[in-house]
Amino acid sequence: MxxxxxxxxxxxxxxxxxxxxxxxxxxxxxxxxxxxxxxxxxxxxxxxxxxxxxxxxxxxxxxxxWRTERGSGWRDAAAVAGLVIAAMLAAVAGRRLVAGLRVLLFSSPDQPMAMFGIRGLLLLDVSLRFAFWALVCAAALFGLRRTAAWLVWPAALVELGAVIWWLPGTPVQSSIRLSWSLVTVGVAIACLVVARRGRPVPVLFGRRGLVLFSAVAGGLLVAEALAELDFATGRAWPVRIFELALFLLVATAVLTVAPGVRGRVAVLLVPAFAGPITWELALSSGLLTIVGSGDDLFAQIFLVLAVPLIAFAAALIVFQVWRRTLTNGHATNGHTTNGHTTNGHATNGHATNGHATNGAERFEVGEQG
The missing domain is CATH 1.10.8 (Helicase, Ruva Protein; domain 3)
Incomplete structure (x- = not known):
């Protein structure tokens, strides 16, 4: 050369x-x-x-x-993921609403209401957050894709507006903790906007899937309310009921849809839940504290903002590798079956038998003639 x-x-x-x-x-x-x-x-x-x-x-x-991939189930997955995230945000706001109502109606007047909502507004901001996210869920469940895509914007505005209002009077570490909603709300907006041109949720879930998802979502809200009321009486639940109910909600949504959409739903949900879940795990394991400075502050920023992006990239890579492995496996099996079993024996065998039968018929006709 x-x-x-x-x-x-x-x-x-x-x-x-x-x-x-x-x-x-x-x-x-x-x-x-x-x-x-x-x-x-x-x-x-x-x-x-x-x-x-x-x-x-x-x-x-x-x-x-990309054109092939764009129409291969990602819009369907976005519709399901957007619904799950909206249900989770509605449950979080519903929990704070129940807690605030308990303080407002049953506790002593000097107990501060500001810990449940914006000071001076009683529970208006929490009520709006719950109402808007619940409306987004209802629109998606009824198959109103464009309505859900429009409603997610005021829901996000109220959600992020409340967080921004809280930030100036909140310690830096707690402010970073609140910022997980920035990523989660961003994923919800992206999913519901993309899903407005896809198939509606009722088509993806089917009648049984709709009933099951609605029951689990309602159970999530009830569990949040009961956990808050039980906490007020000084009793502790044996498990973290919110995480358990949320897991059931996600599992229901993923398992209800068709197999070709399930993996994509899981990939889209990863960035929405990676931030808050990682934060809670780090706090429970003692790796982070709510009050701190220096390296701890940078670690918190990394957890809340960088981990969702890294986790999403990793989930996307794993999904693509897994799908290619399945595709190659099906192609190999199909080649073996068609090349040896079907063509070699079944097809040729039928052809041989067919010729023999036709020959026998001609012989009988000749003798009769």
């Missing part, structure tokens, strides 16, 4: 491997035939042309893959 040919082959690596396998030798032959015998370096014009055309082929394949 000459130096010029070697350099041409290096340039051709800009093309996808499949394209090189089909056309590399032919392209090398054309390039070498048009070059002077003593030339050692490709002309700049050829270098630019090869790079341009190679990148065009790669981008074209990426575009076709």
């Amino acid at each position: 000459s130096v010029l040919e070697n350099r041409y082959r290096l340039l051709l690596r800009v093309y996808p491997a499949g394209h090189r396998a089909d056309y590399e030798e032919e392209m090398i032959g054309v390039l070498m035939a048009g070059s002077a015998p003593e030339r050692r370096v490709p002309p700049p014009a050829e270098v630019a042309d090869l790079l341009r055309s190679g990148l065009a082929v790669r981008l074209g394949r990426l575009g076709r893959a």
